[in-house]
Amino acid sequence: MLQERVSSDIYLFTSDLYAQVTAGLIVTPEGAVLIDTMPFPLETEQILQFLTRRSTPTVRYLIFTHYHADHIYGASLFPGTPILAHARCREHLLAHGEEGLAAARAEVPDLLESVVLRLPDITLDNGEALLQLGEKTLQIFWAPGHSDDGIAIYVREDQVLFAGDALTPVPTVVDGDPNLLKATLERFQDLEPDTIVRGHGEVILRGEVQExxxxxxxxxxxxxxxxxxxxxxxxxxxxxxxxxxxxEKCGISRVALGGEAPRLHAANLRSLYNRLLRSRAEQAPRTPGRRR
Ligand SMILES: [Zn+2]
Ligand SMILES: [Zn+2]
Structure with a gap:
């Protein structure tokens, strides 16, 4: 797992084991906020070790940027830490979380054996919330498009934006909506952050943000x-x-995200096509009965 410092008291962890998934840690004298976890407890364990080494006070809040499995399976390593997420994240996990975990566990039993699914304790709606901890102000807002429950976190003092999967090396909309995602990205443009932490892949630094x-x-x-x-x-x-x-004709490198980019891109095209086809079929006027 890669560990780096993004800003004063803001740290980033990147998975070596799956799709460069990231988790962020904001440390304050009054405790830390963890944004997402690693895909496998083995790596989330290393975040706990980091906290112990730094003798950081407890993790006061865990935030789920959205409900997708690759970001939330480390939550059981923080028992008692309240989880904050969008209300729909809780609904999705209640409806499909256990079933998804069983399927994932069947694929990689060794790595997911210890995972216990945790549900969000504090939920937000489509609006915005402020979380003040120590000297940090976290502006938390709805950021849909990759999924309908996406939230983003902007640390005002450091101008660091945690975008979740609303910004990834290849935008993915198979579980989302491209127009909603576009609106979310435009909101990110207006915020003019100094740094963006994406749900997958390298951090985006000043000078690369707008591009x-x-x-x-x-x-x-x-x-x-x-x-x-x-x-x-x-x-x-x-x-x-x-x-x-x-x-590459759509402006994104084929080797992005460890070579996963072409597969994700093909899935985007196929799912948008199927969705548009379905909505056309639903809107089409019924064939009138044949006249005599
Ligand atoms: Zn996702
Ligand atoms: Zn993801």
Missing amino acids: SLRTAIRYLDLIQEIVAEAIATSDPRQRDVLLRTDI
Whole structure:
């Protein structure tokens, strides 16, 4: 696991084991706030060791940026620490959390054996909340688009934005909505953060912030244009060519996220296409009864 300092008393941990998942730690004299956990307890354990080495007071809050499994399976290592998340994060975990954990455990039993699912204790709605701890002010706001329960955390004093999976090396919308994600990224642009911590991949530093947001927005526009064209064409071969448009044509490197980028991109195109096709079918007027 990679560990680095992002700002004064803000630390970042990046998984070696799965998709460069990140977790953030904000340390104050009155306790720490942990933003997400590692995909496997083995690595979250190392965050606990880091806290012990620094003789940091307890973790006062754990924040889930969204309900996806790769960010929350370390929560049982912080028993008694209240978890803060969007209300829909709690609903998703209540509805599908145990089932998802059982499926994940079947794939990697050794790494997930000790995981006990924890639900958020404090929930937010679509608005905004302020959390003041020590000298840090955390502005927590709804940031949907990658999923409907996404929240982002802006540490005002340091101008560090924790974007969750609303910003990743490849924007992913298979469980979300590209237009909502675009609106979220535009809100990030307006905030003008100094640093962005993404849910996966390297931290984005000053000077790269606006360009990385523009790249993500352009990508979302392009995939929607491609899908609209694929829907409009009556030629199935042309449609297949469109749905296999290379990720590099959409402005994102093929090697992003450890080479996972083309697969994530193909899934975006396929899911948007299927969704648009379904909504067209639902909107289509019923065929009128045949007249005599
Ligand atoms: Zn996610
Ligand atoms: Zn993720």
